[in-house]
Amino acid sequence: MNDASMDRRTWLASAAMGIGLLLSYGTLAVQGMMYLLPQQIGRRGRKLFAGRLVDYKVGGVRTFLDLEGNDILVKRDEEGLKAYSSVCPHLGCRVHWVDAEKHFFCPCHRGVFDETGIAISGPPADGGQRLSEVPLDVDKDGGVVYIEVKDIKRS
């Protein structure tokens, strides 16, 4: 629009129209996007029962399944409990705990992670990667352990 004289009223009307259309159709577009994205990103997780504190030996690792079918490795050390995802940050293979060596091992490219999940050898170490931590909660009353995993069912 390159009208010669744009008085204020015209300009305001055009601006209001532009903003109004943008906001309204934009909101509709956002709602449409949310409709098309089946998984809610950043949704609160599901708490899963992961045994009792008394069942964990210090230095031991127990595995639990999350809702996507992946193992969660829960380790107890002197300070307490920590939970790690078993998905290798390198290319997604599954790591496991090797008790004899006291480290986590990924068989695909021989990645090695120390007791705290930090990569110390192999391609993950080259990339300065670590096993991602899974939120964990211990109920003081009963010594019950919960791991918080992603919910996959709902949209």
Next chain:
Amino acid sequence: MPEGVASEKKGFFNRIEALFPFDWDLLRHAGAEPVPYHLKKWWFCLGGTPMYLFVVQVITGIALTFYYVPSPAEAYHSVFVITHDIRFGWFLRSIHKWSANLMIISVFLHLLRVYFTGAYRHPRELNWVFGFALLGATLAFGFTGYSLVYEQLSFWGATVATNLADAVPFVGSYISYFMRGGPEVGEQTLTRFFIFHIGVLPTLVFFLLALHIVLVRLHGVTELHFEGEVVEKEHRFFRFWPEHATTEILIGVLLMYLLTILSLIWPAQLGAPANPNVTPEHIKPEWYFYFSFRLLKLTSLKVSVVLTGAIMGIAMFWPFIESWLKRKFGMSERLSIFIGIFAFLGFLVLTVWESFAH
């Protein structure tokens, strides 16, 4: 005539246009063509309305197709999931349903407007035929779309409709077999209806609509003058952009607002799932087929089918029939108006009557 955009643009746009060496100036010229003044009257938006709603249907329809499963075992459940689980699924489905209803209503109102302004007359007969075909396609959209939900009424409505098709003389059994994909409404039927609804009909409508609009542009829009109105001697025009475009945007937003309100107050529901073994007490088609249903109840299967077919045939080719009647019997245009009113009232009475019946 206001200046369109300058044909000699900065190098950038030229380079872009060179990628597709079409005569862009021609397009610019066509798009900048001024709009006749009588189109300022609001009657004339009744054509653009169903087109806009068609676009809404395509977009919401594509969205629904992301989650809909066209098999008898899964269809109902997938609609259930859309309505109850998917975020804003209920909303998009409700818009789709209401837009369908509004589209049918607005096509029909547009038909009435065109008829009662005599805009179907020579040389616009062909466009009337195309328009009527578009009406038929819109009704077919409604019918096939509703059957996809696979509720009781979907299933049994489809059964009744295909049985009606069966009653068409000579070719009836072929038509019904073609529609059902077999002797009974079942898996094949649903697949066919799905393909009709998302493939065949949209393509058909797209091309018919293109032809329809092209013809309108080529013929120009019939002027509408009321008795006693002061008609300017010269033709006056107004700009497509921004005046007419703004009108179109206005109608678009109004329709979106209306659809949203309707979706909030009367969201799309879900009846009982289809059960081929149990026919519900009261089967009814969608409201836009009430007139035909009532006719069926008043006469017999064969009679109502033949009658409906005949009326549709006459209506579709009315411009030709009317001019023949004019030539042969000197029928006045006034009579055409009365015939139109009579037909419309007949349709209205049958529809309302059926709506009160069980």
Next chain:
Amino acid sequence: MSLTTKRIIVASLSFFFLAALLVVAFQESKRLRVEEREEPVITAANRGCVECHSKDSPALVMEWERSGHAQYGVGCVDCHAAESTDPDAWQHEGVWVSPLVTPKDCAQCHAREYEEFSKSHHAKAGQILASLDNVLAEKVAGMPGNNADAVNGCWQCHGTIVKFMRDKDGNILKTGKENKPVIDPTTWPNSGMGRMNPDGSQGSCHACHSRHAFEAKLSRSPENCGKCHMGPDHPQIEIYNESKHGIAFYANRDIMALDKQGEWVLGRDYSAAPTCATCHISSYMTPQGATVENSHDVGERISWTLRPAISTKLNLVIYEDGYKEDYPDTRAAPKVGEEIERTEKVVENETLVSKKVKGKVAEVITWEERRKKMKGACLNCHNDTYVDNFYKQFDDLVTLYNEKFAKPSTKMINDLIADGVLSKNAPFEHPVQWTYWELWHHEGRRARHGASMMGPDYTHWHGMYEVSKHYYMKFLPEVVEAAATKGIAMKQKYERIVGQLLAQDEHIWMKGLSAKEAEELRKMYQSRYNQ
């Protein structure tokens, strides 16, 4: 219409449209919030169980699926897994299981609740096996080889020892292709509160927390307690229903937040009325704004014992090993640090035996402190004058019952025993024994319970009225009749005793009204009823 006007209209319409879309978004968020309960989590370990059992016993699986346990993936195996050495276990589809889930099993996660419950009176409910009640059911109502009255009646509330069928060598019999241990059918099913389990634990969590949904709203409802706390000998639910507390509850049930997950605090989550749980177990707010934690030891807030023939206040002795013992105030409470011997009832070889246990006293809690804990709940709705006066009214009723009826009748029975009229080994031989028993066990309790929970009708008509009527019209004459069976001399002795008793002021009414009193009464009736 000018272009500018059109633009303004478009702008307005688009804002209306936007507003409508925001309503849509609001509706959408409301829809998500309503469906708060997530899908149950069936872990790999439990999948096998669920697959079969959702066909074999679908409703049972559905109940579990809607439980709080299923939300966290706690399922079949987590509760039913057993050791191969457990007497009630067998190998089922490759897994050692037992259908008998005891408080010890629940304690794996609910340790605190088990701690509290196992020390409570509820856990000891099964120890009535040697009581008079049990004698009535097994001997008086039952017959040798068939104690169905005890099995279906007493034991279903109180619990029983879970026993197994054994061969002549004492080994548990097994049956079927899974070698399932054969349980004594008179002891299972049983969800009595004080069930004595094969693993040594006492009690049953399921008695209040019905499986497999384990709904909080069921446990918090008064009807839950009413399964056992009802009837002629302790009509607590009937009294509650009569009382204003009960009326308030039933009228406001839907705002009681009964199915609130987690804490349920009077004065914070609900206010309309107390339920049984509210006063006896649950959390309440204090004036300081803190919450008093709930406790599964139902005796913590009890100051009177209304159970025995003569009610006493209860002090609590807690030993260093955690064992809790109620001391009636008629018995001197030990001092902290004292090493004393207590008698515990435990199950050995499927029989209830008394064991003497030595222990050091860790804490002594007085009845006043226990009452204060109860008052904390009352004070959420009532002020302290109100509460203290209520307790005075309650105390006075118990004292009245004690002094006028309980103590004298008990003394008389003891005298009859001492004189050889009645035998301790034949507690229901003479009519007077039945009358006496019902006097304290039935109407006497009804009166005391009625006063304790504000049920006026139970206090008086079902309570003290019947106590007095039976005392005067049945008990006292029957004392003499019983004595008479031992000869004229004995009869005369007791006639004298009864006569001396009735000469006391409180019984003077039996002699009838004096002329003056009669006249006054007549005048009163005339002015009131015109008769």
